[in-house]
Amino acid sequence: MNAPRRGHGLPALNARAARLWTGVGARFLPFADAASDALPLARLLRLSLFQVSVGMATVLLIGTLNRVMIVEMGMAAWLVAAMVALPLLFSPFRALLGYRSDTHRSALGWRRVPYLWMGTLVQFGGLAIMPFSLILLSGDTRGPEWVGQAGAALAFLMVGAGMQTVQTAGLALATDLAPAAARPRVVALMYLMLLVGMVGSGIAFGLLLADFSQLRLIQVIQGSALLTMALNIAALWKQEARSARGTDAPRPPFRTIWQQFATHARATRYLLALGLGSAAFSMQDIILEPYGAEVLGMGVGATTALTALMACGALAAFAFAARTLARGVDACRVAAFGALIGIVAFSTVVFAEPLHSAALFRGGVGLIGFGGGLFSVGMLTAAMGLDSGGLNGLALGAWGAVHACSTGLAIALGGALRDMVSTLAAAGTLGPALISPATGYSFVYHCEIYLLFASLVALGPLVRSAPHAPAPASAKFGLADFPG
Secondary structure: HHHHHHHHHHHHHHHHHHHHHHHHHEEEEEEEEOOOOOOHHHHHHHHHHHHHHHHHHHHHHHHHHHHHOOOOOOOOHHHHHHHHHHHHHHHHHHHHHHHHHHOOOOOOOOOOOOOOOHHHHHHHHHHHHHHHHHHHOOOOOOOOOHHHHHHHHHHHHHHHHHHHHHHHHHHHHHHHHHHHHHHHHHHHHHHHHHHHHHHHHHHHHHHHHOOHHHHHHHHHHHHHHHHHHHHHHHHOOOOOOOOOOOOOOOOOHHHHHHHHHHOHHHHHHHHHHHHHHHHHHHOOOOHHHHHHHHOOOHHHHHHHHHHHHHHHHHHHHHHHHHHHOOOOHHHHHHHHHHHHHHHHHHHHHHHHHHOOOHHHHHHHHHHHHHHHHHHHHHHHHHHHOOOOOOOOOHHHHHHHHHHHHHHHHHHHHHHHHHHHHHHHHHHHOOHHHHHHHHHHHHHHHHHHHHHHHHHHHHHHHHHHHOOOOOOOOOOOOOOHHHHO
């Protein structure tokens, strides 16, 4: 009599344990509830693989090849910087690419998949010809030097164009597939997978190139090309349903649609806030580690760990943003909160110098990652919610174009301002009180704080005009309540 009861009790116990674990996952794992009936978790994770390939290519271009070409290959820093910046030349076309994927006429009934596929081919082609251009640049051949430089420039441009095409079409496809209620968590998951791709590939490249040789570098690049193709094919496989609509449906000119989109007051203010905030969080990218070394006397290992610290802050921001947006908080409000944290973060970094506190500096770096992560997730979620008449690709392309252009220009401007102000300070032009190696860095950090304040000014009316439940009378007076 007891045996059957135990048999009946065990399935019941298993069912209770399953329900408990499901509840724990949805409560404590921020991306466990990003899936939906229309987009199951396995399919969503497979779709996000394109972000892994984008993160891998980003690390390869900006991190690995940047260092190898300057140090091991002895190339001029300005030439390498120009090549790394070449992918930015393609970023203004992301809005056009997004619109074309919105209105693409395909005999197979696909809109996003052809752009994902062509972007993958272009990215693969750039990685495929890159080893041959590096062989020419290394001086191991008798060919003219300009051929290697032209080949490397073409390779960098193709990889950048492929990355941006894949990311634009991939995010638009994710927007098409995800229900509106699940999009904030889907955005956070996409950003997380981008970070996973960057961190994982950075570790892998470091291990593979520990015993550096030119042959090993070529093998790593070729392996990255094959892995890019595999990841992107897996990401797009059976994701987009074939539509039965005709291929001769009317398609208005891009200029007309863009003028309608750009004249929308909310879209214009959104793009302005996005550009200011992206520039603010990016201007310090190339001077943060030198600041720790030159001003605070930190060692190479300590400054290298700053990247991981910032990534941890961004990861915490993705988890926080996913939970906050899932509760119905406005995306622009989340982005504004990230900008506020950024102001505190850069102020902390500035005060680390007079206090001679490396710990305070590390805290500021972690806050930069957290604030930048909140701002990025909030603004991308807001882009998915822009009123673009169903043209999700156009809105996400505009987001990508403004984000990439402002980031690249801010990085270049940050380095130039630091050098210029440091030179003036060292010469005594700015007065005896500012003769310090920290002056140039501090000037850039103050510029970032001002840009974040400007971004908050632009974001204010967007938060206030966003539809939300009426606040109770006892609600606190917030930043969004100030006149815009």
